[in-house]
Amino acid sequence: MTQSSRDRATAGDGPPASTVSPRDAAAAETLLLGGSLTVEGRLVQASNATLYCSVEHDGISAHCVYKPVAGERPLWDFPDGTLAEREVAAYEVSKEMGWGTVPPTVHRDGPYGPGMVQLWVEPDPDIDLVTLSRSDEDSIRRMAVFDAVVNNADRKIGHLLPPGDGHVYGCDHGVCFSVEYKLRTVLWQWRGKPLTSEALEALTRVSKALRDGSLATRLAELLTPEEVDAARRRVDLMLKHRIHPYPPEDWPAIPWPPL
Numbered sequence: 001m002t003q004s005s006r007d008r009a010t011a012g013d014g015p016p017a018s019t020v021s022p023r024d025a026a027a028a029e030t031l032l033l034g035g036s037l038t039v040e041g042r043l044v045q046a047s048n049a050t051l052y053c054s055v056e057h058d059g060i061s062a063h064c065v066y067k068p069v070a071g072e073r074p075l076w077d078f079p080d081g082t083l084a085e086r087e088v089a090a091y092e093v094s095k096e097m098g099w100g101t102v103p104p105t106v107h108r109d110g111p112y113g114p115g116m117v118q119l120w121v122e123p124d125p126d127i128d129l130v131t132l133s134r135s136d137e138d139s140i141r142r143m144a145v146f147d148a149v150v151n152n153a154d155r156k157i158g159h160l161l162p163p164g165d166g167h168v169y170g171c172d173h174g175v176c177f178s179v180e181y182k183l184r185t186v187l188w189q190w191r192g193k194p195l196t197s198e199a200l201e202a203l204t205r206v207s208k209a210l211r212d213g214s215l216a217t218r219l220a221e222l223l224t225p226e227e228v229d230a231a232r233r234r235v236d237l238m239l240k241h242r243i244h245p246y247p248p249e250d251w252p253a254i255p256w257p258p259l
């Protein structure tokens with residue numbers, strides 16, 4: 001655990017850093033779903049009860065975030081008690097897109113009841129997140145496409161997690177999948193620009209999986225039918241226009257504070 005993450009947690013040095021890679025989705029999901037969860041601290045910057053935990057199963061251990069549904073702060077624009085499921089739905093979309101944007105995330109019971117559990121990704125403290133958020137990096141551009149698909153209403157700079165291997169993960173996807181267009185993000189640098197061919201391929205895959213693949217079934221367990229329909233419409237609109245979306249006109253386009 002580095003100084004930066006220790007600052008964010010209020011307590012505890014747990015087991016050594018993740019022994020399962022966020023790139024190994026199957027192993028990470030098995031650990032997160034079946035492991036015993038120990039709360040080590042609370043993330044002080046979080047707006048919900050966001051707990052820093054260790055998870056252990058069959059000799060494998062890792063750090064993770066646990067957000068119990070009971071600790072969700074009520075919001076005026078999202079139904080109560082649904083943020084954990086939205087986080088898992090965002091992970092399912094990320095898996096289908098194939099870019100590993102969201103660290104492995106599951107829904108399970110825990111010491112404070114059901115909630116979402118997500119593998120901890122330790123960000124490289126030497127990477128400047130403001131610079132990264134304004135960059136032309138492929139991983140950031142992919143995140144912008146992903147955010148448009150899930151309709152992320154809260155992509156802040158502090159939600160970028162670069163472990164230092166060139167990849168960038170994103171966290172905090174509780175306020176996604178609104179039926180209304182609510183994209184609110186710090187990543188507008190590609191607005192109106194043509195989507196890359198890899199983005200069009202990923203969107204085509206998601207569009208298909210939202211119609212007949214397992215993604216439709218999985219999302220139906222986590223979201224309302226209207227929210228799944230809206231996701232399908234957003235993907236199809238992007239495939240039709242083949243550009244990164246523009247900011248909504250009736251909604252603040254940048255989260256505040258942006259960090």
Ligand SMILES: Nc1ncnc2c1ncn2[C@@H]1O[C@H](COP(=O)(O)OP(=O)(O)O)[C@@H](O)[C@H]1O
Pocket residue numbers: 008043045046047048049050065103118119120121122123158159161171172173174
């Ligand atoms: N999977 C994760 N790996 C590493 N850090 C994380 C992870 N999830 C959250 N964090 C850190 O914890 C902070 C608070 O988590 P966040 O998901 O934003 O909670 P909240 O929903 O309460 O805003 C994030 O800004 C980030 O710094």
Ligand SMILES: [Mg+2]
Pocket residue numbers: 046047172
């Ligand atoms: Mg947050």
